Amino acid sequence: MRLKHIVGLLSAAAMSIALAGVASAQDKTVKIGGIYPLSGNAASAGVHGKAALETAVDIINNAHPELGNLPLAKNAGLAGLGGAKVEIVFADNQGSPAVGQNQALRLITEEKVVALSGAYQSGITLTTSAISEKYGIPFVNGESVAANLTERGFKWFFRVTPVAADFAKIYLDFLRDMKAGGTKTDNVAIVHENTEYGTSVASVIASVFKENGLTIGLDIPYAANTTDVQSQVLQLKDKKPDVVIMVSYTSDAILYAKTMQALDYKPPMLIADNSGFSDPSTIKAVGKQIQGLFNRSSFAIGPPGSPTFLINEMYKKRSGGDDLDDTSARQMQGFFVLCDAIDRAGSTDPAKIQAALKATDLKPDQLIMGYKGVKFDDKGQNILAAGLVIQLQDGENYVPVWPKQLAKSAPALPYKGW
Amino acid sequence: MSSILVQVIVGGLLLGAVYALFSSGLTLIWGMMNIVNFAHGDFVMLGMYVAFVVWTLLGVGPFVGAPVAALVLATLGVIVYFGLIRSVMKGPMLAQILGTFGLALLLRYSVFWGFGANFMTLPENLVGGTYDVLGIKLQASRLLAGIVALLVTLGLHLLLTRTSLGSKMLAVAEDATAAQLMGIRPDSMQAIAWAIAAGATGLAGALIATFFYIAPTVGETLGIVAFVTVSLGGFGSVPGALAAGLLIGVIESVSAYWIGAVYKDIVVYSLFLCFLWFRPQGLMGKM
Numbered sequence: 001m002r003l004k005h006i007v008g009l010l011s012a013a014a015m016s017i018a019l020a021g022v023a024s025a026q027d028k029t030v031k032i033g034g035i036y037p038l039s040g041n042a043a044s045a046g047v048h049g050k051a052a053l054e055t056a057v058d059i060i061n062n063a064h065p066e067l068g069n070l071p072l073a074k075n076a077g078l079a080g081l082g083g084a085k086v087e088i089v090f091a092d093n094q095g096s097p098a099v100g101q102n103q104a105l106r107l108i109t110e111e112k113v114v115a116l117s118g119a120y121q122s123g124i125t126l127t128t129s130a131i132s133e134k135y136g137i138p139f140v141n142g143e144s145v146a147a148n149l150t151e152r153g154f155k156w157f158f159r160v161t162p163v164a165a166d167f168a169k170i171y172l173d174f175l176r177d178m179k180a181g182g183t184k185t186d187n188v189a190i191v192h193e194n195t196e197y198g199t200s201v202a203s204v205i206a207s208v209f210k211e212n213g214l215t216i217g218l219d220i221p222y223a224a225n226t227t228d229v230q231s232q233v234l235q236l237k238d239k240k241p242d243v244v245i246m247v248s249y250t251s252d253a254i255l256y257a258k259t260m261q262a263l264d265y266k267p268p269m270l271i272a273d274n275s276g277f278s279d280p281s282t283i284k285a286v287g288k289q290i291q292g293l294f295n296r297s298s299f300a301i302g303p304p305g306s307p308t309f310l311i312n313e314m315y316k317k318r319s320g321g322d323d324l325d326d327t328s329a330r331q332m333q334g335f336f337v338l339c340d341a342i343d344r345a346g347s348t349d350p351a352k353i354q355a356a357l358k359a360t361d362l363k364p365d366q367l368i369m370g371y372k373g374v375k376f377d378d379k380g381q382n383i384l385a386a387g388l389v390i391q392l393q394d395g396e397n398y399v400p401v402w403p404k405q406l407a408k409s410a411p412a413l414p415y416k417g418w
Numbered sequence: 419m420s421s422i423l424v425q426v427i428v429g430g431l432l433l434g435a436v437y438a439l440f441s442s443g444l445t446l447i448w449g450m451m452n453i454v455n456f457a458h459g460d461f462v463m464l465g466m467y468v469a470f471v472v473w474t475l476l477g478v479g480p481f482v483g484a485p486v487a488a489l490v491l492a493t494l495g496v497i498v499y500f501g502l503i504r505s506v507m508k509g510p511m512l513a514q515i516l517g518t519f520g521l522a523l524l525l526r527y528s529v530f531w532g533f534g535a536n537f538m539t540l541p542e543n544l545v546g547g548t549y550d551v552l553g554i555k556l557q558a559s560r561l562l563a564g565i566v567a568l569l570v571t572l573g574l575h576l577l578l579t580r581t582s583l584g585s586k587m588l589a590v591a592e593d594a595t596a597a598q599l600m601g602i603r604p605d606s607m608q609a610i611a612w613a614i615a616a617g618a619t620g621l622a623g624a625l626i627a628t629f630f631y632i633a634p635t636v637g638e639t640l641g642i643v644a645f646v647t648v649s650l651g652g653f654g655s656v657p658g659a660l661a662a663g664l665l666i667g668v669i670e671s672v673s674a675y676w677i678g679a680v681y682k683d684i685v686v687y688s689l690f691l692c693f694l695w696f697r698p699q700g701l702m703g704k705m
Contacts, residue, residue, distance in 0.1 A: 039527075222680055225639050226679065227643060228671070230433070258629060264548065281535075282537065
């Protein structure tokens with residue numbers, strides 16, 4: 001089995017070397033691979049991501065002068081490549097790092113994509129980007145936050161989203177502000193799923209908090225595909241932490257919301273780290289049971305008529321009516337950054353795209369996200385990514401509540417639940 | 419014993435009853451015709467979607483949804499038997515495994531296509547809220563599922579041991595040719611077994627839907643538990659599945675509380691393997 005895999009990899013590598021350099025700049029379409037969880041437990045997030053990327057393709061391939069300074073929107077196609085159209089070849093990672101890796105290999109060697117984007121779960125972004133690194137194909141990630149993704153010395157991996165360390169800092173400053181306002185925040189518990197995403201985000205939060213004199217009193221890891229979370233909720237109920245931070249995917253987020261109500265448990269403050277608790281299907285399913293939940297975000301739909309509002313309207317036609325959430329918006333932003341680089345490169349040569357990505361310097365008004373810009377450091381991490389704290393206050397809508405200058409209303413405490 | 423620990427154990431028992439409930443159909447099919455139905459988890463999933471559709475269209479809870487789910491799934495069971503199982507049973511073991519596995523994927527992706535990937539839930543208090551008994555929280559929806567689990571187990575047990583239909587079904591399971599010589603039609607008996615098993619599974623799905631999320635992939639998560647429950651209880655034994663379900667539920671809950679949620683599967687599966695080492699036929703299975 002293993003030998004077969006190695007032989008397969010080697011022969012695929014040989015083939016791709018033989019075929020390299022064949023790609024011509026005359027191609028009318030630019031093929032980009034998109035690897036997302038289109039089935040499996042995270043399919044809901046993957047399907048929303050797919051809708052976000054399809055919306056981006058619509059914006060790029062057709063003229064949308066109404067979208068302001070958003071790069072590639074004004075005219076149809078990529079001006080830098082003579083108006084070439086962008087085409088995404090989607091592949092399903094099925095929620096498995098191994099499947100994601102095989103799909104990356106297939107997209108690069110058989111579909112001849114010039115770049116990759118994906119793969120939602122950090123654990124799968126980890127394995128798929130290892131393949132693109134090996135083949136020298138640019139990989140732009142818009143949403144995976146595990147710290148180590150940009151700590152591997154990769155030359156072809158670029159990440160647009162803020163990472164765990166940024167969020168940890170946001171949570172820390174937020175909690176300090178709340179403490180100054182008289183809220184108890186001394187005893188913090190982290191409940192996290194145990195794949196790459198949950199484990200790394202939890203450990204980064206723990207270390208950033210520790211450096212700043214805040215200790216994590218209780219750490220509860222669990223498996224995301226679990227059938228039951230009663231014991232974890234009872235552990236929290238027993239230890240009575242002041243603040244509970246949840247790092248979860250969708251299915252487990254829903255189970256926690258339901259179980260907390262069934263066991264009548266309300267922490268004084270509940271913070272969720274995006275993902276599962278940002279998934280529109282979670283909010284639709286259990287939003288009314290988690291009122292007062294804090295979350296992080298870098299996206300706001302904006303006032304009617306604004307570019308983000310118009311993009312959201314376009315997105316809703318593809319998502320079955322769901323609004324753009326933070327995760328799918330970050331995925332879309334990642335894809336725009338990649339296409340902008342291809343446009344500036346004026347070529348589908350991977351090395352030229354890589355050089356263009358390195359030279360990326362987008363300003364806030366060219367983005368759909370609330371970042372301070374997009375500019376990559378040597379590790380491929382966007383150093384201008386930023387975020388804010390939102391709260392589920394108004395039925396099924398998140399409202400920005402922190403920091404003050406970006407807030408639409410004040411943080412409401414204690415946690416209300418249902 | 420602290421009240422939290424009591425709550426952990428009670429929670430485990432209720433969880434275990436649910437495991438037992440959705441495992442009984444799997445064990446029945448095995449007992450009747452030595453077929454492992456890999457589509458079992460997806461039958462549970464279909465039961466959940468039937469309950470969801472009934473609620474969306476009629477605005478009523480599991481008291482209507484569960485019987486409807488049982489009927490729909492029983493019909494599907496008969497169709498599956500005549501359309502697939504009867505032919506693959508004549509083939510090699512591998513054909514049976516792959517046949518039901520293919521069916522599982524067909525059902526999963528059909529639901530995917532029809533309902534989309536979104537997670538859905540039934541409203542929280544469809545069955546009533548949560549009872550507080552001496553500080554122990556009992557969720558009405560889980561309690562209902564637990565009671566139905568006991569009734570279904572009892573009903574299936576009585577059917578197999580006390581009725582002539584049950585005797586006929588067991589006769590076919592024992593020796594189909596001999597049963598045929600006695601004037602029993604194996605085809606009808608096995609179709610009935612599929613109807614009952616799938617019906618019970620649909621019922622289970624509809625009840626689980628009142629406190630679980632509904633998604634096309636939920637069968638994957640639940641299917642594995644059903645297989646463990648059935649092999650621990652003894653393939654083919656309905657009371658065995660009940661005992662095993664309760665046991666697994668309590669062990670999971672207590673180990674998740676004491677040792678940690680990530681370790682509960684290690685505890686459950688190591689105990690499971692140790693147990694099979696000494697008693698490969700399971701708790702109540704026959705060698």
